[in-house]
Amino acid sequence: MSDVTIRPAVLADETALADLDRRTWSPLHSVQPPPRPGDPFFSDRNRPEHLLVAEAEGRTAGYIRLVAPTTLACNAHVRQIQGLVVDDWARGRGVARALLGAARAEARRQGAVRITLRVLGHNAPARRLYESEGFAVEGVLPGEFLLDGEYVDDVFMGRAL
Numbered sequence: 336m337s338d339v340t341i342r343p344a345v346l347a348d349e350t351a352l353a354d355l356d357r358r359t360w361s362p363l364h365s366v367q368p369p370p371r372p373g374d375p376f377f378s379d380r381n382r383p384e385h386l387l388v389a390e391a392e393g394r395t396a397g398y399i400r401l402v403a404p405t406t407l408a409c410n411a412h413v414r415q416i417q418g419l420v421v422d423d424w425a426r427g428r429g430v431a432r433a434l435l436g437a438a439r440a441e442a443r444r445q446g447a448v449r450i451t452l453r454v455l456g457h458n459a460p461a462r463r464l465y466e467s468e469g470f471a472v473e474g475v476l477p478g479e480f481l482l483d484g485e486y487v488d489d490v491f492m493g494r495a496l
Contacts, residue, residue: 339396339430341437344386351395352376352388359420362482363458387437389421389430397421399434401441404451414442416452419461435468443496450496455480456488469494 344352353376360369377383381400389396400418404410416438421430442450452470454461470492478486 339389339391339428339433341387341389341433344383344388344398346377346383348383348386348388348395349376352386352398355395355398355420355422359422364455364461366455366480366482387434387441389425389434391425391428391430395422396425396430397434399438401438412447413449413451414438414445414447416450419452431464432468435464439496448496449493451491451493454490454492455482456490457485462490462492465492 353370353374356370356376357372385400385402386398387401388398397420398418399416399420401414402417404413404415416435419431419434421434439450451473452465454465456462456475471494472490473493474491476489476491479489480487
């Protein structure tokens with residue numbers, strides 16, 4: 336998709352991002368319960384400055400959440416992706432790759448030298464995407480989550496920047 340633009344999130348994105356989360360929620364990629372109508376998107380833990388938003392065709396196509404994994408000074412050189420969402424209509428059009436590239440650039444801008452993420456073991460499409468973007472499996476917590484009656488691995492991936 337050649338018309339994808341990535342920009343920092345702003346408070347005015349609240350409604351669009353909350354709607355995107357409700358429409359795209361799935362146990363394939365989330366261990367949280369489905370978001371409910373009226374649930375706020377932004378919070379003390381999920382602030383606009385943590386997100387990059389993808390726009391295409393004049394509308395929100397997705398977002399990525401990039402944060403420091405801890406508050407420890409000894410871990411300040413790492414950023415972690417804690418959410419990557421692409422709207423159904425925009426999938427397969429390069430939006431996720433554009434968001435990942437923008438997240439890497441933002442992590443470097445913030446002084447990070449490493450980026451990590453966690454992905455559910457049964458989410459094969461996401462795992463393939465991350466591997467194709469240079470992420471490698473660095474650890475697995477077997478059966479960490481019980482989702483829809485099935486035990487699912489928590490896969491830790493990372494890469495240098």
